[in-house]
Amino acid sequence: MSESPGDGVQSWAESMNARERIRSVAETLREPRSVNWISEQADAAWGTTSEELQALVEQGQLRRVEDGETTRYRPDFTRLLFEEIRTLIEENTREELRNELAAITEEIEEWQATYDVETWEDLEQSLADGDLGSEELRERRDVIAFWRENEEDRRLIKHALELYSDVIAAREEMTDVADRATS
Incomplete structure (x- = not known):
C-alpha cells in the first residue's frame, strides 16, 4: 500500500499528543519562532501551543523574544x-x-x-x-x-x-x- 503525503502528519499526530509535538518542535528550534509557526509545525491548536510554550518558558527551557509586536520563542542555548x-x-x-x-x-x-x-x-x-x-x-x-x-x-x-x-x-x-x- 502506498503512503500519501498526509500519512506522515497522521502518523506524527497519532504517535504523540499535541503537547509532545509542541515540545518536540520547540526543542529543535534554531532561531526564534512565533506561536503561529510552532503551532503549524506541531499540527496543534494555537491555544494549546501558547500554553505549552509558556510552560516551557517557566521551566527555563525556552526564552521569550519580543520582536516588535510579535513574541517569538527560542531555546535556552546556555x-x-x-x-x-x-x-x-x-x-x-x-x-x-x-x-x-x-x-x-x-x-x-x-x-x-x-x-x-x-x-x-x-x-x-x-x-x-x-x-x-x-x-x-x-x-x-x-x-x-x-x-x-x-x-x-x-x-x-x-x-x-x-x-x-x-x-x-x-x-x-x-x-x-x-x-x-x-x-
Missing part, C-alpha cells in the same frame, strides 16, 4: 550546552571521553594531511578550485560537514573533561544529602 555536557559526563567515563577526543583529533589531522589544509574553512575555500570533479566536490563537502561536527564534539568533550570532577562531586553531594534525609 541550558542546552550544560545539559549536553552533563549527559557526556553521566554517560561516559573520563577515559572514554579522552579516547573520543583523541579519535576526533586524529581524524582532523588526517583531513589536514589529506587535503593539505589547516582548517575546515581552508578546505571550504578549495571548493572553488575549478579542477575538482563532482565526486571530489561532494567528498570535500562531506568532509567539511564531518569536520565541523567533530570540532563541536571536541569542544563539548573538552568542557566535559574540565568539569568532570565538579559534576561527579556535586552528584555525590546530592546523593549524600538524599541519604541523610531518608535515614
Whole structure:
C-alpha cells in the first residue's frame, strides 16, 4: 500500500499528543519562532501551543523574544550546552571521553594531511578550485560537514573533561544529602 503525503502528519499526530509535538518542535528550534509557526509545525491548536510554550518558558527551557509586536520563542542555548555536557559526563567515563577526543583529533589531522589544509574553512575555500570533479566536490563537502561536527564534539568533550570532577562531586553531594534525609 502506498503512503500519501498526509500519512506522515497522521502518523506524527497519532504517535504523540499535541503537547509532545509542541515540545518536540520547540526543542529543535534554531532561531526564534512565533506561536503561529510552532503551532503549524506541531499540527496543534494555537491555544494549546501558547500554553505549552509558556510552560516551557517557566521551566527555563525556552526564552521569550519580543520582536516588535510579535513574541517569538527560542531555546535556552546556555541550558542546552550544560545539559549536553552533563549527559557526556553521566554517560561516559573520563577515559572514554579522552579516547573520543583523541579519535576526533586524529581524524582532523588526517583531513589536514589529506587535503593539505589547516582548517575546515581552508578546505571550504578549495571548493572553488575549478579542477575538482563532482565526486571530489561532494567528498570535500562531506568532509567539511564531518569536520565541523567533530570540532563541536571536541569542544563539548573538552568542557566535559574540565568539569568532570565538579559534576561527579556535586552528584555525590546530592546523593549524600538524599541519604541523610531518608535515614
